[in-house]
Amino acid sequence: MTFTQAEHQAMRRALTLAASPGLPLGPNPRVGCVIIDDSGTEVAESHHRGAGTVHAEVAALREAGEAARGATAVVTLEPCNHTGRTGPCAAALVDAGVRRVVYAQPDANPVAAGGADALRAAGIDVEGGLLLDEARHLNRAWTFAVEHGRPFVTWKFATTLEGRSAATDGTSRWVSSRAARLDTHRLRARCDTILVGTGTVEVDDPELTVRDEVDEPLPRQPLRAVMGLRDLDPGRRVLNDRAETVHLQTRDPRAALQTLFARDCQHVFLEGGPTLAAAFLEAGLVDEVVAYVAPMLLGSGSSAVGDLGIGTISDARHLDVTDVTVLGTGHDTNVRLTMAPRKET
Numbered sequence: 056m057t058f059t060q061a062e063h064q065a066m067r068r069a070l071t072l073a074a075s076p077g078l079p080l081g082p083n084p085r086v087g088c089v090i091i092d093d094s095g096t097e098v099a100e101s102h103h104r105g106a107g108t109v110h111a112e113v114a115a116l117r118e119a120g121e122a123a124r125g126a127t128a129v130v131t132l133e134p135c136n137h138t139g140r141t142g143p144c145a146a147a148l149v150d151a152g153v154r155r156v157v158y159a160q161p162d163a164n165p166v167a168a169g170g171a172d173a174l175r176a177a178g179i180d181v182e183g184g185l186l187l188d189e190a191r192h193l194n195r196a197w198t199f200a201v202e203h204g205r206p207f208v209t210w211k212f213a214t215t216l217e218g219r220s221a222a223t224d225g226t227s228r229w230v231s232s233r234a235a236r237l238d239t240h241r242l243r244a245r246c247d248t249i250l251v252g253t254g255t256v257e258v259d260d261p262e263l264t265v266r267d268e269v270d271e272p273l274p275r276q277p278l279r280a281v282m283g284l285r286d287l288d289p290g291r292r293v294l295n296d297r298a299e300t301v302h303l304q305t306r307d308p309r310a311a312l313q314t315l316f317a318r319d320c321q322h323v324f325l326e327g328g329p330t331l332a333a334a335f336l337e338a339g340l341v342d343e344v345v346a347y348v349a350p351m352l353l354g355s356g357s358s359a360v361g362d363l364g365i366g367t368i369s370d371a372r373h374l375d376v377t378d379v380t381v382l383g384t385g386h387d388t389n390v391r392l393t394m395a396p397r398k399e400t
Contacts, residue, residue, distance in 0.1 A: 057182075058157060058182065058185050059095065060095070061091055061094075061095025061096075062091070062095075062127065062129055062157050062185060063185065063186070064095075065089040065091050065095075065097065065127075065129035065157075066089070066129050066131070066157065066159060066185050066186045067186065068087070068089050068097070068100065069087035069088055069089045069100070069102075069111075069129055069130060069131050069159075070087060070131055070159070070186065070189055070190065070193060071087065072087030072088075072089070072100060072101070072102035072111075073085040073086050073087035073102050073103070073111070073131050073193055074087075074193055075102055077274065078102075078103075078104060078105060078274075079105040079106065079274050079275070080196075080245070080246070080247045080277075080321075080322070081106075081196070081197060081247050081319060081320075081321045081322075082106060082197075082319035082321065083103060083105065083106045083197075084103075084132055084194040084197040084198075085102070085103065085131075085193055085194055085197075086102060086103040086110065086111040086112075086130065086131050086132045087100070087101075087102040087103075087111055087130070087131050088100065088101055088102070088111035088112045088114070088115040088128060088129065088130040088131070089115065089128075089129045089130075090115050090116070090118075090119045090122070090123055090126050090127070090128050090129070090153075091126060091127050091129065092122065092125075092126050092127075093125070093126075093127075098119050098122040098123070098126060099115045099116070099118035099119035099122065099123070100115055100118070101114035101115040101118060102114075105274075110135065110144050111130060111131075111144075112128060112130055112134055112144040112147060112148060113142075113144060113147050115128070116128075116147055116148070116151045116153075119151075123151040123152065123153055124151065124152035124153070125152065125153070125154045126153055126154065126155075127153065127154060127155040127156070127157060128148055128153050128155070128156045128157070129156075129157045129158075129185075130156065130157070130158045130159075131158070131159045131160065131190045131193065132158060132159065132160050132162055132190065132194070133158045133160065133161045133162040133168070133170050133171050133183060134148055134156065134158065134170035134171075134174065135162060135167040135170055136167060136168065136169040136170040136172075136173050137166055137167045137169075139166075139167075143170070143173075144170060145169075145170040145171075145173040145174050146173070148174060148179065149173075149174065149177040149179065153179060154179065154180060155179065155180040155181070155182075156171075156174050156179055156180070156181045156182075157181075157182050157183075157185055158171070158181075158182075158183045158185070159183070159184070159185050159186050159187050159189070159190035160183075160187055160190040160191055160194070160198070161183055163198065163201045163202050164201045171183060195207065196246075196247075196321040196322035197321050199321070199342065200316065200320075200321040200322075204316065205309075205312045205313065205316050205340075206248065206312055206315055206316055206320050206321050206322055206323045207321065207322045207323070207342050207343070208312070208323045208325055208335060208340055208341050208342050208343070209242070209246065209322070209323070209324050209325065209342065209343040209344075209345060210325040210332055210335065210336075210341045210343070210344050210345070211239065211242065211324060211325065211326055211344075211345040211346075211347075212326075212332065212345075212346055212347070212359045212360070213227070213230045213231035213235065213346075213347040213348075213349065213359075213389070214230065214346055214347070214348055214349070214359040215230060215348075215349050215351050215352060215353050216348065216349070216350065216351065216352055217352055217353065217354070218358055218359050218360075219353040219354075219355070219356040219357060219358065219359065220328075220329065220356070220357050220358065220359040221356050221357040222353055222355075222356045222357075223353075223355050223356045225258075225357070227357075230347075230349050230351075231347045231349065231389060232347075232349065232382065232383045232387045232388055232389045233383065233387055234382035234383030234387055234388070234389060235347040235382050235383070235389040235391065236267070237267050238347075238382055238391060239347070240265050240266060240267040240269060241267075241269050242324065242345065243265045243277060243324055244265045244269040244273055244277075245322070246277055246322040246323065246324040247277050247278060247320050247321055247322050248277055248278045248279075248280050248315055248320045248322065248323045248324065249263045249277050249278070249279055249280065249323075249324045249326060250280040250281075250282060250311070250315075250323050250324065250325050250326065250327060250331075251263065251280075251281060251282070251293075251325075251326050251327040251328075251331070252281070252282050252283045252327040252328060252330065252331040253281055253282070253283030253284070253285045253287065254283065254327075254328055254330065254331075255326070255327050255328050255331075256281055256287060256288075256291050256293050257285075257288070257291075258328075260291055260292050260293075261292065261293060261326075262292040262293060262295065262297065263277075263279040263292075263293050263298070263326070264276050264277075264279075264297050264298050265277065275298075276297065276298035276299075277298065277324070278298070278299050278300070278301060278315075278318070278320060279293050279298050279299065279300040279301070280300070280301050280302075280303055280311070280315060280323070281293060281300065281301070281302050281303065282303040282305065282306070282308075282311050282327070282331065283303075283304070283305075283306065284304055284305070284306060287302055301314075301315075301318070303315075306334070308334050308335045308338045308340050309338055309340065312340060325341070328357075329357060329358050329359060329360050329361040330361045332359070332360045332361065333360050333361030333362060333363055334361075336360065336363060336372065337363060337364070339396075341396055342395070342396070343393065343394070343395055344374055344392075344393070344394040344395070344396070345391065345392070345393050345394075346359075346391070346392045346394070347382070347389040347390070347391055348389060348390045348391075348392060349388075349389055350388060350389075350390075372396065372397075373396075373397040374394035374395065374396055374397060375394060375395050375396075375397050376392060376393070376394050377393050377394060377395055378391070378392070378393035379391070379392055379393075380393075
């Protein structure tokens with residue numbers, strides 16, 4: 056694959072456009088498009104602004120007008136080849152008379168895939184894979200959900216140095232620092248679903264909304280999902296009108312994720328207690344772990360995760376650390392560890 060310097064620059068601009076703040080988290084991927092002429096000069100640009108709105112390619116073509124004829128369209132995702140709430144982008148590019156299309160990430164969605172082949176069949180020069188890793192990272196949850204048929208799951212918990220999430224009397228207020236709690240809201244804002252168990256709702260009465268400082272404004276709150284068979288007290292805060300809530304009446308993590316995937320959920324933020332965490336871990340359904348570790352010792356109390364059925368050290372579940380960040384200062388300090396479950400070879 057050969058790409059020009061101008062195409063590299065255009066793709067970086069398209070990725071920046073796709074990452075514009077304030078866009079919905081899903082269910083559609085974030086997409087940016089830049090159109091350049093033969094000299095490499097940009098003639099138009101745009102990005103997708105959410106489900107039901109004009110796709111990035113069509114918006115950029117409208118801005119370019121006749122300048123699109125004979126030009127190169129640089130787009131972060133393979134142009135779609137299906138008619139949904141909007142028409143196929145591949146057909147729009149053909150009709151506009153573009154000479155070449157460069158895209159970063161192939162579309163793994165079987166409903167929308169095939170755009171590159173349709174473009175080639177129309178005589179357009181097509182190349183894919185430019186800045187592929189950056190494009191996949193931009194749409195990490197969407198890509199995972201499309202490829203695996205279920206949402207990406209991030210398990211978040213707070214713990215003391217020896218793995219306790221609460222003291223013997225149940226108190227846990229100071230395990231996570233204020234800086235860690237603010238950071239948790241920032242991470243919540245990046246997900247489309249926050250999931251806990253009925254036990255957490257009964258004991259802690261959480262609201263499960265994004266309330267504190269976040270990176271960008273939220274067009275809407277994440278879905279609140281409560282998993283378990285017991286009935287929910289209608290007076291619990293998770294049932295207030297600040298966000299939508301769904302009760303998943305099952306103890307099966309896989310069934311819960313199937314239900315959420317059917318609702319177009321792509322990134323689940325798992326904040327349940329030790330029993331729910333253990334169930335997801337044993338089912339192999341945790342894709343990322345975020346642990347806020349407090350520099351304190353309790354010596355007893357609730358464990359951060361329930362029994363995993365591990366009786367010997369050789370059977371321990373290993374995690375690969377992808378990031379270590381110190382949050383806060385002085386007594387208000389936590390260490391955030393971001394990890395990925397190690398894939399056994």
